[in-house]
Amino acid sequence: MSLFIDLKYIHMVSVKLDRFQDKGNYLFNFRCPICGDSERKKNKMRGYLYRKDNDMFYRCHNCDHGTTLGKFLERVDHLIYKEYVMEKFVKKDDKPEPKKEPNPEYAFDFKPDFDKPARLIDNLMDRLDTLHSEHEAIRYANSRLIPESQFHRLYYVDDIRTLSQLNTKYTEALNIKQPRLSLPFIDRDGQLTGMALRGMRGEKLRYINLKVKENDLQVFGMDEVNTNKEIYVVEGPIDSLFLDNAIACVGTAFGKVDKLGLTYFTMVFDNQPRNKEVCNLIHKQIKLGNKVCLWPDHVEEKDINDMILSGLTTGEIQSIINANTYQGLAAELEFTKWRKC
Secondary structure: OHHHHHHHHHHHHHHHOOOOEEEEOOEEEEOOOOOOOOOOOOOOOOEEEEEEOOEEEEEEOOOOOEEEHHHHHHHHOHHHHHHHHHHHHEOOOOOEOOOOOOOHHHHHOOOOOOOOHHHHHHHHOEEHHHOOOOOHHHHHHHHOOOOHHHHHHOEEEOOHHHHHHHOHHHOOOOOOOOOEEEEEEEOOOOOEEEEEEEOOOOOOOOEEEEEOOOOOOOEEOOOOOOOOOOEEEEOOHHHHOOOOOEEEEOHHHHHHHHHHOOOOEEEEOOOOOOOHHHHHHHHHHHHOOOEEEOOOOOOOOOOHHHHHHOOOOHHHHHHHHHHOEEOHHHHHHHHHHHOOO
């Protein structure tokens, strides 16, 4: 009964809580009314009401304020708080019921479930579709002609140093305050495994790849791809945004596609016939019996994003890929003509 009353009054006060969201399983998220959360980033929501045993507690992961639900209600709405006290701690015959104050220590034990990627990412970064049109990250995405329909998959981080908390081995590597475009790697179970951080200001190191789960393959797009359809497997996360049903394998993941459990897929490497490493990777996939795209001579651009910037449409690129996909002996013969390394 005590928990039922707590939930009742949480919903009563929810109209006063900015960006209030019921996350399920007795977890509620909103902008902290104590510290106001971030004035600059209105989408930041670091206040949480959560369950501990048979009571609800409050914790803000910005100002670190933690307390019981009752004291939280008292701060937010005194009238609702008075009703809450009367209903929870006073019997109907008006005889006071012994008040069982929950242990306030609990308020400092709570940490958000960081295995749920959307909650974790949204606390550390800003999703592109929530930013204003003149924001640096939006301008960069537009300069690369990334479709606006893909903005919900991209994030902006204003200080990459904050991301070292995802994996402490990067604490020394991420030691300079620097903004980046983030492309998170989320697996089919919805777990965050890593992310690619793309420089936007001409940085010498264009990409920083950060692993959250060391032993997982670093793949962008597994959370959205339809495994019952043909999948384009490309090298660059940004390149995958221009194709229908595509993923991007980062680093060594390209050579371990067989571990992803895919049935229908085409390997689409960058157009680098003079690159010995790329040629070796393509030849390996041909030997494994996988379908590979070998770009025709009239395509001069190195990758899909460059092709888009040169004026080709998504449909035209996919048609080129489909018309130049080979497998088996045909792939061996075409590869011999294609490679120039």
